[in-house]
Amino acid sequence: MSYLALNIDMGKRAVLIVGGGKVAARKLQTLREAGAVVRVVAPAVLPAIREQEASGAVTIRSGGYETADLDGVTLVVAATDDPAVNRRVALEAGERSILVSVADQPEAGDCHFPAVLRRGGLEIAVSTGGRCPALAAEVRDAIAGMIGNDYADIVEQLAADREKLLTEGNGTTYNKAILRTKARCLIAELSAPKDIS
Ligand SMILES: C[C@@]1(CC(=O)O)c2cc3[nH]c(cc4nc(cc5[nH]c(cc(n2)[C@H]1CCC(=O)O)[C@@](C)(CC(=O)O)[C@@H]5CCC(=O)O)C(CC(=O)O)=C4CCC(=O)O)c(CCC(=O)O)c3CC(=O)O
Ligand SMILES: NC(=O)C1=CN([C@@H]2O[C@H](COP(=O)(O)OP(=O)(O)OC[C@H]3O[C@@H](n4cnc5c(N)ncnc54)[C@H](O)[C@@H]3O)[C@@H](O)[C@H]2O)C=CC1
Incomplete structure (x- = not known):
């Protein structure tokens, strides 16, 4: 099976990120660039995430994940350092037909983030389907040397x-x-x- 490569307009759509660490911060950046309205829930949140609350496009709830956090979201990213919590998020999102990306157990979710290169209106997305994300990033960087501004x-x-x-x-x-x-x-x-x- 291969994945569906589809560019989605996330403008104004609500996305939940569960977790507030390094991986959450990276996914938040990507989601904000796509115009998503992001909620973050975590007991501890990195300053790089906290700082973005002022923009109005990010809201943060300090605390552990609760099922009600899923209300109204199109996509959820499970990015805590607790595999059991990430599994629970995946299960509960699946029950509600909400798309879910799971940072530590990709097979438990149904989508993942590619490595992306942008040159104005040109976008190149590289994915290994979860087989080796570091390779996706390296291929993206190699293409960056060939495809200039x-x-x-x-x-x-x-x-x-x-x-x-x-x-x-x-x-x-x-x-x-x-x-x-x-x-x-x-x-x-x-x-x-x-x-x-
Ligand atoms: C399935 C997926 C789900 C998802 O997160 O969407 C996933 C899963 C996992 N990543 C892990 C580790 C690393 N991820 C990176 C980097 C990136 N990871 C990204 C995507 C994806 N990572 C999705 C598949 C994409 C694909 O295959 O094409 C990139 C491309 C895009 C992005 O994150 O936005 C981003 C490029 C950053 C950039 O732009 O430079 C690096 C390298 C680095 O940081 O340089 C490492 C360390 C090396 C290694 O372990 O490979 C682990 C193990 C965690 C652990 O050890 O505990 C898991 C879990 C597992 O594999 O089980
Ligand atoms: N997919 C990817 O690209 C990558 C995934 N990972 C995996 O992603 C996970 C997170 O990694 P990091 O961000 O580096 O971890 P981190 O330690 O920086 O952050 C973990 C975050 O999870 C939060 N958290 C813990 N329990 C929670 C709960 N019950 N509800 C909500 N939030 C909770 C913490 O407060 C913290 O903000 C790890 O499992 C790691 O193995 C690691 C590297 C890359």
């Missing part, structure tokens, strides 16, 4: 071209040929040796 400009340029083509009402076959060719040329230009004379 110029790609952000390419996205903007091609998006503008595409908008024009769509407005003109050209057919999909025509648009595909134009845009694929132009994308290929712009990529080739980036990798062509620069004339420095």
Whole structure:
């Protein structure tokens, strides 16, 4: 079985993070970048998390996980250092059809976080399906050396071209040929040796 790679608009959706340590802080960062409204519940929370309460996009409840913390959430991340608590979160989320990602027992959950590279509107997500997250991060970093910031400009340029083509009402076959060719040329230009004379 392979996982579904799907980009979800999390804007305004409620997400619960159970735990307030290093892993929770990393997932919080990712979720906030995606616009999610995040609740954190933990007896002890790192300052890096606490500081974000002022933004209004993060609320924190100090204390141990309770079932009612799941009320109204779309996704829950179980990231405590207590495997029994993480298992309970996974079980109770599953019973309520809430998506759950479990930091220490990925197989107990139903989704996980890839390593992500962004260049403006371009996003590259790398996953090993939980087999070796360190490899996912290394592959992402290797790709970062090949895909520079110029790609952000390419996205903007091609998006503008595409908008024009769509407005003109050209057919999909025509648009595909134009845009694929132009994308290929712009990529080739980036990798062509620069004339420095
Ligand atoms: C299944 C998954 C669930 C999830 O968390 O979503 C998961 C699970 C686990 N990670 C563990 C450990 C480490 N995780 C990292 C790093 C990252 N982990 C991420 C994702 C995922 N980690 C999901 C699968 C993604 C995939 O496979 O593609 C990344 C890509 C994205 C992110 O976290 O946002 C992020 C890159 C950070 C970046 O951007 O640089 C490193 C390396 C490092 O920190 O440099 C280590 C130490 C080395 C090692 O152990 O491999 C452990 C063992 C814990 C223990 O030892 O107790 C488990 C539990 C288990 O495997 O059972
Ligand atoms: N998925 C991933 O990317 C990674 C996962 N891990 C695993 O993630 C887990 C957490 O790691 P760290 O953040 O480094 O741990 P940590 O020790 O920094 O933080 C643990 C947090 O869990 C909280 N907690 C404990 N009991 C709780 C309860 N009943 N309810 C709510 N919160 C509770 C603590 O107060 C603390 O904030 C560990 O099991 C670790 O093995 C570790 C590295 C990477």
